[in-house]
Amino acid sequence: MKADIGLKIQKGVTYALIIIAIITFILGLGFMTDYYQLFYDGSQDMFNYYKDLQVLNKVIFQSTVAFIVLSFLLLAFDIHKKKAGVLGWLFVLGFSVYMITNSLTIVSAIPSYQQAYLAFDFSIIENYSISTMSFSMSRVLFTALTGLAVILLSVVTVNSIKKIKASKGSMGGTYGA
Numbered sequence: 001m002k003a004d005i006g007l008k009i010q011k012g013v014t015y016a017l018i019i020i021a022i023i024t025f026i027l028g029l030g031f032m033t034d035y036y037q038l039f040y041d042g043s044q045d046m047f048n049y050y051k052d053l054q055v056l057n058k059v060i061f062q063s064t065v066a067f068i069v070l071s072f073l074l075l076a077f078d079i080h081k082k083k084a085g086v087l088g089w090l091f092v093l094g095f096s097v098y099m100i101t102n103s104l105t106i107v108s109a110i111p112s113y114q115q116a117y118l119a120f121d122f123s124i125i126e127n128y129s130i131s132t133m134s135f136s137m138s139r140v141l142f143t144a145l146t147g148l149a150v151i152l153l154s155v156v157t158v159n160s161i162k163k164i165k166a167s168k169g170s171m172g173g174t175y176g177a
Helices: 005-041 046-077 086-118 134-171
Strands: none
Touching: 005 046, 005 086, 005 134, 086 134
8 A cells, every 4th residue: 555645744743743842842941041040149130031931931831832722633533544524634734823823923023032132231240151952942942943834834735735636536537538
């Protein structure tokens, strides 16, 4: 029996989304670690920036919690095992649109936060090492989530169309006759 490459891609992307959503959630938990000294030892401007950065961290955290829940719901619709029916496809459509819009919003916000961070004079904080790793990792992970959501939606759509065509063909109709 020939393996369905579309279904294999669908399965791989489903699991990749779950794994990256979990990694991004962990990143959200530790996002502020490199910046806590701005709160304790920095200037008033650094303190205000730290509070503003908390807003981004909250959005990252809330988005990743939703991504994890929605990613596991892909398993409930058996997206990792079979071609989606109409409800499964509608869920994947909603899931993908939600994930793409949230991820792109976060990715587009990160550069301004990073530029504001790098504009500070950190010499007032003893032994502080400048780190933009949280920004860079967020950008990479949310971009990956966006790409995977686009791929999943595309593959599930193609596979769903194939499923519909196959079911119409098995209802007794002949093509080309």
